[in-house]
Every structure is written in C-alpha cells, then in structure tokens.
Amino acid sequence: MTAILPFDKVALIGLGLIGSSLAHAIRRGGLSSRIAGHAQSAATRSKAMEIGLVDEVHDTPALAVAGADLVILCIPVGACGPVAAQISASLKPGAILSDVGSVKAAIIRDVAPHVPSAVHFIPGHPIAGTEQSGPESGFAELFDQRWCVLTPPPGAEETAIERLEAFWRGCGSNVERMTAEHHDLVLAITSHVPHLIAYNIVGTAADLETVTQSEVIKFSAGGFRDFTRIAASDPVMWRDVFLNNRDAVLEMLGRFSEDLSALQRAIRWGDGDALFDLFTRTRAIRRGIIDAGQDSATADFGRPHGKQS
Numbered sequence: 001m002t003a004i005l006p007f008d009k010v011a012l013i014g015l016g017l018i019g020s021s022l023a024h025a026i027r028r029g030g031l032s033s034r035i036a037g038h039a040q041s042a043a044t045r046s047k048a049m050e051i052g053l054v055d056e057v058h059d060t061p062a063l064a065v066a067g068a069d070l071v072i073l074c075i076p077v078g079a080c081g082p083v084a085a086q087i088s089a090s091l092k093p094g095a096i097l098s099d100v101g102s103v104k105a106a107i108i109r110d111v112a113p114h115v116p117s118a119v120h121f122i123p124g125h126p127i128a129g130t131e132q133s134g135p136e137s138g139f140a141e142l143f144d145q146r147w148c149v150l151t152p153p154p155g156a157e158e159t160a161i162e163r164l165e166a167f168w169r170g171c172g173s174n175v176e177r178m179t180a181e182h183h184d185l186v187l188a189i190t191s192h193v194p195h196l197i198a199y200n201i202v203g204t205a206a207d208l209e210t211v212t213q214s215e216v217i218k219f220s221a222g223g224f225r226d227f228t229r230i231a232a233s234d235p236v237m238w239r240d241v242f243l244n245n246r247d248a249v250l251e252m253l254g255r256f257s258e259d260l261s262a263l264q265r266a267i268r269w270g271d272g273d274a275l276f277d278l279f280t281r282t283r284a285i286r287r288g289i290i291d292a293g294q295d296s297a298t299a300d301f302g303r304p305h306g307k308q309s
Helices: 016-029 042-050 063-064 077-090 105-114 158-170 180-207 213-218 222-230 237-243 248-269 271-292
Strands: 009-014 035-038 056-058 070-073 094-099 124-125 146-150 174-177
Touching: 009 016, 009 063, 016 035, 035 042, 035 063, 042 056, 056 063, 063 077, 070 077, 077 105, 077 237, 094 105, 094 124, 094 158, 105 180, 124 158, 146 158, 158 174, 180 213, 180 222, 180 237, 180 248, 237 248, 248 271
Parallel strands: 009 035, 009 070, 035 056, 070 094, 146 174
Antiparallel strands: 124 146
16 A cells, blocks of 8 residues: 655645545645645635635636646536646646546546646545535545545556555545446446435425425425435536436436336335335345445434535
8 A cells, every 4th residue: 555645735626615625634634735726716715715725825727736746626527627728738747637526437538638648647536525515614524434436547657546545545535446437327326316316306395386385394304304405515516417427327317217117116006015125125225334334323313414425
C-alpha cells in the first residue's frame, strides 16, 4: 500500500458540499500544505476565505490550478468538460487531475481530450453526500468509511493511481477501482434510479388533487419523509447525472418497471406468497448494508440526516 505523501498544493474547483468537505478532510489528514479554491460565485469565494476553507481563492479555475500537484473537479458533471478546456494550459506537468462526479464514462469522454499528455487523469467518485450545499455545508467526516471508486482509463500510470488512492484513504475513504462503464451501471441502480424515484414520488404527492399539501407534510411517515430528503438534493447536479448516464439509467428503469408490474400483479391477485418472498429478500439486503457498516441499525425516528450519505 502506498504511503500517504502530502501534496504541496491541492486545487479544488467547486466549493460546495464535496469541495468544502474535501478541504476539511485534507486539513484533518495533513494531506496538503496549501489548498487553492475556485467557485463561480463571488459570495462563495468570499465565504470560503472567511471561514478558512482554503488558503487562496481565485475567480477563474485556470488561476486556481496553476502549480497544483492535485486538481479535483468538484462541480456538476456537465460542467467538467468546459472547465477542463479552461484549465488545460495551466495544469502542472506531473499533476494528477481527478473529479468527484457520480457518472464516469461521460467524464472521460468530455475531459480526457483536454488533458495534456504529461498530466495524470484519474476520474473518481466518492460515494458520500447529503442534501446540503454551499461552502459551509462541508465536514471532514463526510468520507469516513464511505467508498471512493476510481476509474483510471487504460494507460494511466500505476504510481499516480496509488498516490490518489492513498489520498482518499487519508480522507477516511475505502477505495476500489473499476471500469467507468461498470461504475455507471452499478451507480444507476444503487443511486441514480433511487433518486429518480424519490423525485417522482414527491412530485406525485405534490400534484395530488385529493390530498392537500398540508396533509402530505403533516402525515409524512418515515418512508415518504426519507424520499423528501433525497428529493431535496442539488437539482443541477442530478439533472446532469441523468443526462450523462442516460443509457445505464434507462436500462435499470426498464428492469425496475418490469419488477413493479410483477408486484402490481401480486397485489391485484392476492398473491401473498410472492409479496412475502420479495419482502424477505429485500430485508436481507438491508441487513447486509448494516453489516457492511454503510448505515446504522439505530431507530430512525428523529435521526438527524445532515451527515448521512
């Protein structure tokens, strides 16, 4: 396992939840001696300096990445290609360029053409987050015991990959490698389709004419309440996720629709055995997630979700 070698300068492009949490994790782990940042909003840049999130902040991404040994794009997937084009000429030879997007094939497609040959491009995805956003939403523990998936393209230098793996472990993450295509398929069913379902069911509740909005809010049980938490996620980020992982999401939605039809038939025809078998299998999945340390078995009533992924 590669030792954690601190980077002299890390540049974070985007200072929302993930970018700000990375800044905190970097400081906690002593992973860099200098953190530079960029955000589109002047208010965000000002706040980042005010709270000590970064050591320097710049109004263009090109200025932020100059001289950086590690550059991480913490911005919506759809913005990564244009930003890569802006910073290309400013990237330091030998630097590592990565990202945090939850879609990987599209990132490689859009970013790779702008990466100089002397720069190591290693896409990444920390599978962690909350529904919060902004520079004050971050916290160092966000990545602790969560998975970070790296999807190095063919030909990526092994030493650079190992150094980025060590960085993410220093941030508290478990690290795994996979191909971009496999990542996108796995995340389509474990993250993207659940978010789409949450957005849809909350939208359906809001549109019901026979149930008032006040009743939806007043009588929200745990299941619907958790859907609203997911549906409160950043709309720009998730718009880009669905547009850039279209094929995998549509494939998983097709399978989901088929299984939903089977469930509908079981309810219509009173097939209690089919319902019991399904609920038993899904309960086992939940127990597996708890056993793997990816959630707590603690009773959910009133549990604060601000730091859950």
